[in-house]
Amino acid sequence: MLDPWGASSPLDEDDYERIIKEFGIEEVNEVLRQKLRENRFFRRKIIFGHRDLGTIFKAIEENKPWAVMSGIKPSGPYHLGTSTTALEIVEFQKMGGTVYYGIADIESWEDNGIPYEKAESHAIDNVADILAFGLDPSPDKAYIWRQSKEPLVQEVCFKVSRLVTQNMLNAIYGEKTFGLYIASLIQVGDILLPQIMESPQPTVVPVGIDQDPHIRLTRDLTRRYYKTFFLPGATYHYLLAGIDGSDKMAKRNPNSSFTFNESLDSIEKKVKGALTGGRKNKKEQQKLGGEPGKCMIYKMLMYHFEEDDDVLADEFERCVKGELLCGEHKSQCIEKVLKFIESHQKKKEKLIDKARELLKIE
């Protein structure tokens, strides 16, 4: 069972195939990928599946409004895993979608016991990050809210609750606390907010596959309660494993990832310790070639730190041919990561006040 609150088992290729079939997710085929080439997450095959993306195309073609909605649980700084969604949102905004970005502070209370006041500082930090990634916060292009301060999303929770039974939530999420069930209904409100605030319009929610239960719940309740609304669509990206070779990035294992706030020294150490797809020794690597598909150095570059597709393709090819060695490639990767983070942290520092203003926090 997929668990959006983090206890899902690590997923391998077979699991992704099974989930796609079991839950009726559509695969991103080549035609679709070509149409969406300007979005690097499609181009690089990081997004592998979707629901109802056709409605977004249609809106783009007909010059009609559409939205991209996602959010963050303000329980700490962005790390390599959580930032994937934020970067996807920025890409969708560039394609013309209006951004709706929810700060899930009700969820961070229900899931992690973080009081709203404490969540505020994480929220400011998270919003400054997404601004530094390039989000345009102009009022006609983006709306950012906190669940605890947005009555419209809370109202959806109350309205749809009369259609929801414990059995239904149990079947989707397994047995959870009542608080998490409530948080999932508030999230239905988050996802429908673009259509509630504006007018019925296609909405895409970029998520990791572990968040699909929320999408299924929202689509089901939209069908039954908000009959004039578009069913919210979604895109699904592969989840990044821990960079140290552990099954997943997890806060309780600090070596599995790094945050965008971390010191450059600490990040350097972690990237140095990252799992590669290299062979036992230089001779074997030259003979057999490396395995970039299993390599966290390659994946870090692909998801976040290498802008140029040609450079990535060249590195992939040289790796599998045994022409690129891990030591050399790791050093290049460290240089790129540190350069990116240093510039990101500088940009972010200047955006803290803007983040406060957007969140309406004094």
Ligand code: SF4
């Ligand atoms: S050469 Fe680079 S991409 Fe290939 S396995 Fe080594 S670190 Fe990974």
